[in-house]
Amino acid sequence: MEYRxxxxxxWYFKIALLLFVLQVIVGLWLAVNYSFTVPQWxxxxxxxxxxxxxxxxxLVLWMLLGFMGGTYYIVPEETGSEIFSPKLAWIxxxxxxxxxxxxxxxxxxxxxxxxxxxxxxRPLDLVIVIGALIFLFNVGMTMxxxxxxxxxxGTLLGGMLFLALLYLFGIPFYKNAVIDWYYWWWVIHxxxxxxxxxxxxxxxxxxxxxxxxxxxxxxxxxxxxxxGLFLFTGIVGTGHHYYWIGAPSYWLWFGGIFSALEPLPIxxxxxxxMMHVKQRKLKIKNPLTWTxxxxxxxxxxxxxxxxxxxxxxxxxxxxxxxxxxxxxxxHLAFFGAYALLNLLIFYFxxxxxxxxxxxxxxxxxxxFWTMSTAMTLMAITFGIAGVIQAYVERVxxxxxxxxQSYMQLWFAVTLVLGxxxxxxxxxxxxxxxTMRPAKAQK
Amino acid sequence: xxxxxxxxxxxxxxxxxxxxxxWLTLDxxxxxxxxxxxxxxxxxxxxxxxxxxxYNCNDCHTILGFGGYYAPDLTKVIRRIGEGGVxxxxxxxxxxxxxxxxxxxxxxxxxxEIGRLIAFFTWIGNIDNGDWPPQDSAxxxxxxxxxxxxxxxxxxxxxxxxxxxCMHCHALQKRGGTAGPPLDGIARRRSPxxxxxxxxxxxxVDQDAAMKPRKDLSGTEVEAVTLFLANxx
Ligand code: HEM
Ligand code: HEM
Ligand SMILES: [Fe+2]
Numbered sequence: 056m057e058y059r060x061x062x063x064x065x066w067y068f069k070i071a072l073l074l075f076v077l078q079v080i081v082g083l084w085l086a087v088n089y090s091f092t093v094p095q096w097x098x099x100x101x102x103x104x105x106x107x108x109x110x111x112x113x114l115v116l117w118m119l120l121g122f123m124g125g126t127y128y129i130v131p132e133e134t135g136s137e138i139f140s141p142k143l144a145w146i147x148x149x150x151x152x153x154x155x156x157x158x159x160x161x162x163x164x165x166x167x168x169x170x171x172x173x174x175x176x177r178p179l180d181l182v183i184v185i186g187a188l189i190f191l192f193n194v195g196m197t198m199x200x201x202x203x204x205x206x207x208x209g210t211l212l213g214g215m216l217f218l219a220l221l222y223l224f225g226i227p228f229y230k231n232a233v234i235d236w237y238y239w240w241w242v243i244h245x246x247x248x249x250x251x252x253x254x255x256x257x258x259x260x261x262x263x264x265x266x267x268x269x270x271x272x273x274x275x276x277x278x279x280x281x282x283g284l285f286l287f288t289g290i291v292g293t294g295h296h297y298y299w300i301g302a303p304s305y306w307l308w309f310g311g312i313f314s315a316l317e318p319l320p321i322x323x324x325x326x327x328x329m330m331h332v333k334q335r336k337l338k339i340k341n342p343l344t345w346t347x348x349x350x351x352x353x354x355x356x357x358x359x360x361x362x363x364x365x366x367x368x369x370x371x372x373x374x375x376x377x378x379x380x381x382x383x384x385x386h387l388a389f390f391g392a393y394a395l396l397n398l399l400i401f402y403f404x405x406x407x408x409x410x411x412x413x414x415x416x417x418x419x420x421x422x423f424w425t426m427s428t429a430m431t432l433m434a435i436t437f438g439i440a441g442v443i444q445a446y447v448e449r450v451x452x453x454x455x456x457x458x459q460s461y462m463q464l465w466f467a468v469t470l471v472l473g474x475x476x477x478x479x480x481x482x483x484x485x486x487x488x489t490m491r492p493a494k495a496q497k
Numbered sequence: 498x499x500x501x502x503x504x505x506x507x508x509x510x511x512x513x514x515x516x517x518x519x520w521l522t523l524d525x526x527x528x529x530x531x532x533x534x535x536x537x538x539x540x541x542x543x544x545x546x547x548x549x550x551x552y553n554c555n556d557c558h559t560i561l562g563f564g565g566y567y568a569p570d571l572t573k574v575i576r577r578i579g580e581g582g583v584x585x586x587x588x589x590x591x592x593x594x595x596x597x598x599x600x601x602x603x604x605x606x607x608x609x610e611i612g613r614l615i616a617f618f619t620w621i622g623n624i625d626n627g628d629w630p631p632q633d634s635a636x637x638x639x640x641x642x643x644x645x646x647x648x649x650x651x652x653x654x655x656x657x658x659x660x661x662x663c664m665h666c667h668a669l670q671k672r673g674g675t676a677g678p679p680l681d682g683i684a685r686r687r688s689p690x691x692x693x694x695x696x697x698x699x700x701x702v703d704q705d706a707a708m709k710p711r712k713d714l715s716g717t718e719v720e721a722v723t724l725f726l727a728n729x730x
Contacts, residue, residue, distance in 0.1 A: 169550030
């Protein structure tokens with residue numbers, strides 16, 4: 056750590072980690088709903104729907120807090136100056152966390168916008184927009200005052216600005232459900248396959264430069280190529296969600312072709328991460344941080360690139376759309392790309408924030424490998440359930456509940472894997488909260 | 498490749514894709530007017546959409562394939578179980594799914610709210626969405642339907658039973674819904690006359706009947722389906 060104001064990032068990270076734990080606990084409850092019959096009186100008070108809203112909103116909240124904390128950590132080093140106003144960064148953190156907590160409690164009492172993933176009620180959306188504006192202002196002013204521009208900070212700011220703008224499309228009430236879903240995807244798809252990829256690419260580039268000592272010019276050159284490819288394929292690629300919503304049928308072509316190209320930038324990102332690691336000029340001090348960087352690149356590719364590609368063509372999507380196949384992809388993509396990216400920046404920044412050069416990584420290793428293995432296996436079990444569903448419900452036409460009864464075994468295995476994942480998560484979080492220097496090697 | 502060239506690749510990729518996307522968005526807005534029957538998008542339909550959102554049905558049920566995957570997709574629910582079916586289930590899910598392994602909350606919707614929901618489901622079921630979902634497709638026959646159609650030479654009643662969505666609430670040989678009782682061997686329990694009454698106006702047979710009267714069926718349809726059921730011994 057070189058700048059005092061970077062310390063704020065630590066609080067963003069800590070809160071993000073706690074919310075992550077809560078998210079997974081609720082995820083386990085969802086899996087219980089699939090495996091067991093929950094009695095009617097519980098369902099009447101706290102239904103699967105409420106729990107799902109909590110699971111997914113916590114996910115988005117903790118990841119955004121992680122990204123923002125990461126930005127507050129990176130920007131001082133990139134610009135060579137303190138953050139414009141640490142006080143604003145605090146206000147923003149308190150505002151966002153308070154909104155999140157109010158929203159989650161509100162869900163339990165039925166206060167909801169009622170649209171999947173965008174359940175946060177409209178009045179609270181306003182607070183979120185204000186929080187995002189404070190963030191953008193604060194980061195933007197830091198850069199303007201420092202008068203130093205790098206491709207990495209430009210990408211971070213641009214990605215965050217794009218992210219905030221897209222959120223606006225999710226706020227209005229649309230009378231026409233078709234148009235509603237059309238813009239719903241501007242938030243969901245253009246986030247995870249657009250804005251968030253920009254932020255990811257920037258953070259990864261920053262960490263790689265610091266860890267490997269590879270020349271900035273080289274890293275930033277590849278950064279531009281990746282951004283170009285991400286946006287070229289990802290923007291029109293939104294069409295892979297417009298096949299069956301009552302939009303014109305040319306989306307089958309545009310969506311199919313452009314989204315089929317979406318794995319290319321992800322592949323490129325994986326290859327250049329590996330290349331930079333191979334051509335490193337610095338010694339490996341903390342092997343776990345490296346492992347996470349490579350794990351992130353690889354699982355990003357498998358979860359988003361490979362599993363996404365498998366159901367993106369309309370001929371396949373007709374049968375898998377809105378089934379457990381989607382859940383399989385959603386989990387591994389989010390975990391591989393964004394959960395691991397957050398963990399990467401945490402494991403990179405926390406030792407520096409604490410002034411530790413070489414950290415003791417025994418618990419962290421157990422955490423990383425347990426979580427990654429469990430989540431990969433969960434993607435497989437969700438995937439098997441999904442293929443059964445596509446065949447029994449959609450091809451054979453045997454009815455929804457009949458199909459579900461053939462999937463029970465795989466839901467049960469998923470629950471067990473979920474518990475294992477949770478244990479890995481506890482190791483990781485405990486490790487990040489109480490990180491210690493490694494004992495000197497003999 | 499230089500960094501400058503890389504930067505131009507970035508700009509060109511972003512701008513070309515954005516321009517194409519915005520143009521397609523404009524055109525989609527134009528075409529959706531027709532594809533989604535915007536002329537039938539009445540205030541009542543919009544009110545139904547609000548009810549659907551108010552009770553967060555969408556985090557258990559998908560609609561157009563989006564949402565929670567915990568319960569059946571509702572895009573074509575009217576085609577599957579009819580307005581009466583929706584009315585019955587939404588009014589008392591605790592009773593209709595008492596025997597099911599998965600429950601739906603009873604959120605105490607008023608009849609007016611359910612009426613609005615039905616208007617919304619009716620509208621959305623009629624949009625031209627590429628014939629999705631496959632299990633409710635009117636043109637593609639699933640294997641189960643082909644089997645039934647193949648047997649209609651013997652029994653036109655079976656076709657009515659399928660086409661009128663009876664199977665979404667009643668099971669035959671363990672296949673079908675759980676909202677109503679399985680109808681295997683019903684002829685042992687009920688006379689043909691009772692069966693016919695059950696179909697047309699269930700309240701005649703059973704005071705607390707939950708199944709809505711099916712007055713929409715034609716005379717021949719009722720006869721056919723009664724004959725079919727009366728032979729299930
Ligand atoms: C890191 C990047 C990605 C993340 C986090 C992600 C996440 C998700 C999530 C959560 C959904 C479900 C949304 C819902 O309906 O509730 C989804 C759907 C989908 N994703 Fe991705 N995705 C990513 C990248 C990709 C890529 C690169 C492709 C294609 C090559 C892809 C293809 C799809 C398709 C086709 C669907 C629709 C599934 C359906 O029809 O139900 N995704 N994604
Ligand atoms: C113990 C671990 C977990 C379990 C058992 C679990 C289980 C579930 C279940 C049952 C659903 C509902 C799917 C449905 O609608 O039917 C769900 C949704 C979701 N979960 Fe998890 N989850 C876990 C951890 C995670 C993690 C770590 C992430 C992200 C990194 C995540 C991301 C999501 C997303 C994005 C959705 C929405 C999926 C979609 O719309 O397709 N979950 N989860
Ligand atoms: Fe997408």
